Amino acid sequence: MTYMTETPEYVDEHARFAFDVFAKACTSRTTLEHLTGRWGILAMAALWHGPLRFNALRRRVEGVSEKMLAQTLQALERDGFVHREAQPSIPPRVDYSLTPMGRQTAGKLVDLIEFVESQMPEVTAAQARHDQAKVRV
Amino acid sequence: MTYMTETPEYVDEHARFAFDVFAKACTSRTTLEHLTGRWGILAMAALWHGPLRFNALRRRVEGVSEKMLAQTLQALERDGFVHREAQPSIPPRVDYSLTPMGRQTAGKLVDLIEFVESQMPEVTAAQARHDQAKVRV
DNA sequence: AGATTGCACATACTTTTTGAAAGTGCAAGC
DNA sequence: GCTTGCACTTTCAAAAAGTATGTGCAATCT
Structure with a gap:
């Protein structure tokens, strides 16, 4: 066979x-x-509502470290989803916004996020069922 | 609550x-x-077209290790997106498929993937521009 | 007939990634 | 004049991911 x-x-x-x-x-x-990725999707979704400065973005995306946010934004900028505009003032002012392609993409990401959030009651129920079945030995 | x-x-x-x-x-x-996550989205998208056995899924999602695929599927199963059906035969046969909620979700993920793939020429161009501007000697 | 391969994982160990913390240089507010 | 905020970078510890191997049995290859 x-x-x-x-x-x-x-x-x-x-x-x-x-x-x-x-x-x-x-x-x-x-x-x-x-x-x-963990921070990319949140950064894109945060920028969906409009431009944000580095630290504002950091406050919006709870839990992200400065290092990871910088790294994430650099990758998204290089890929052409995010636009970075720095003003050579002191203290520095850097605005992040979405490019046209970025805006389209972020729209889909926001849609996905909202869908997932809407499904959370069902997810929570599934988790409870799963854990019940396992622990009941 | x-x-x-x-x-x-x-x-x-x-x-x-x-x-x-x-x-x-x-x-x-x-x-x-x-x-x-790195493997979750690919596993979901792979299952969107129909059920797959563990090793078939592993071959489809190029580069995933057995450990990470198992871990990923366990999380998705617990969350109620994936259904696992094991037959106690020898050798074992385990089929993975999407739940109704999983199918809806996977649809959005597949849509996102296809959109990103379609934007790749523009992404590649943006990367080239970015690297040019930076590395300009 | 004995060795190899495939199945669906689990586990120990190594490498990569991430996160936390501190440094930078300056200016505005307390 | 001392802290705070700005937008990061760098250093070092912790967490996650990747690699390799083990499991038990049957079908296939040599």
């Missing part, structure tokens, strides 16, 4: 095109990680 | 019973991370 009855594996119709996040070394995976 | 694991005093009246990913201790942030 073969190991057979193998569930037919899906073949991505877009695989023949240049970018595929399922491919290990594809640059699109890196960009996706910048956008959906 | 509080939805948030901790309800600090600075939570305002309107947000008290809502989930907010910007809040450090909100459970919705953890769930969002399960979904949009």
